[in-house]
Amino acid sequence: MASGNPRARRLGEQIQRELTELIRREVKDERVGNVTITHVEVTGDLRNALVNYLVFGKEGRDPRVQQGLDSAAGFLRGALGKALKIRHTPSLRFELDTAIERGVRLTQLIDAANKPRDEA
Helix, strand or coil: CCCCCHHHHHHHHHHHHHHHHHHHHCCCCHHHCCEEEEEEEECCCCCEEEEEEEECCCCCCCHHHHHHHHHHHHHHHHHHHHHHCCCCCCEEEEEECCHHHHHHHHHHHHHHHHCCCCCC
């Protein structure tokens, strides 16, 4: 998304910090209770943000959490605009962070490939 834009990267970091606090303090929806924001990627034009999250205590996708985040997106965007004091607040799109799951799976594959094979 915004790999070469330092302003977008800094804005993503600010959004991540603010969203973490807003979700913890302001969002009353119990579906969103155990969510941690892991990364925010902002587009180069600063209009859209992809927010990656993890859910503690759950493995894999939970449609209830996704629905809770989607329904809170408008509130969170408004609160972000006030907190960050920026003219145009990016639209928020929430997506489950699967990087950890991919890393664990890759580690398992590497370990399996490096095991000495027993000859029968």
